[in-house]
Amino acid sequence: MELTEIRIKLIRDKADKLRAFASITLDQTLVIRDLKIIEGGNGLFVAMPSRKLCDRCPACGGKNHLRSRFCNDCGARLRDYRGRMDERGRPRLYADISHPINQDARDYVQGRVIHAYKHELDRSKQDGYVATTFDDLDYEYYDQTEADV
Template sequence: MEITEVRVKLMENSEDRLRAFCSITFDSCFVIRDLKIIDGMNGPFVAMPSRKLTGHCNRCGHKNYLRAPYCNQCGTKQRSGGENDGPQKLYADVAHPINSECREQIQRHVIEEFELELQRAQQPGYRSRYDDDFDSDNVDVAAYAEPQAKNLPEKLPPPAPHFHQRPDGQTSSQRGGGGNDDSFGAGVF
């Protein structure tokens, strides 16, 4: 497995220890988003994407976040974990490495890219690539950004209509716009 790309979105005005979000691409074909770069005691570290855990209301069965004081559906006071239960896990990782070698590889690549992104942010005209489309094999992003610089038209032509085969063997456009198609949903697209 090879880390082929890391994209970083700096959090400049964050009041807590969160320094940035990042995404990481493996083998140019698999992306994991929303890793966090957090200031730790020994410098920045990478936290894996996670989600808040939920529990069900005893009265109505509605899902609520753990430790929510009241049900979001019916307003019933929620029971929190008992005192003897120990600390309650509030978050679960969505994706994470399963061995220390992989964790260290991810940590090293992400922190290196984070430091480079901090340097790029000092340059005039800086723009984060974090939100750019990851499907760059099909789109020349630079061509859309500055059409005059490449002698391209101001507006791109509309996409060609897509056709599909109907059960009666005829071809019809999914764009709609007339036609004699009486079938359910005809002309919706």
Template sequence: MKITDVRVRHVSSDSRLKGVVTITFEDAFVVHDIRVIEGENGLFVAMPSKKMPNGGFRDIAHPIHADMRKQIEDSIIKAYKETLDAEATASVEE
């Protein structure tokens, strides 16, 4: 399955949440609310989830295979870094 679009909304805050992402597959299927989070070992991608009555969380959508997860994570982290670079360039030009 080919990733055809990745859109990142950078979150400017002191929280661990760094961005919210929408990813499109094959120009036909979209997944919203994927989060980019700053963890102890760097950035990681958290799939959209909902809070359960017991207080835990359950993924709403997630890849089944490790290679698809890697493809999604790599695409999202790359797009996130490109967004940061574009924002930095725009602020320098102002």
């Protein structure tokens, strides 16, 4: 499998650990969006697109993110630490939507995406830099704790 296109959208807020969004194209066939390039404690890493895990309010059945403390629909107080724990004993709040199947694949994708990010960063320092068009990018709510992995 080849990543035939990688698009990088740099994020300029240095206070944030999120450095860029990326989209990748696999074999000129399938696009995966909303990868994130994050400055972690051990350097840059790539977070695959993920969704927030939800559960249902015991009082009204409304859907709430696992971190919500009150039901969005009825306002009932919700239990803390709902859902399953991860291997480090912390609540699992997100699930990957797509992800590499093994470590080699992860290294390959991450290496290519970070290379593209650094290239884009260099380009951005040149005069007349025009950011890559990213019409289809969702600037979804970004949760800082995602970067704490």
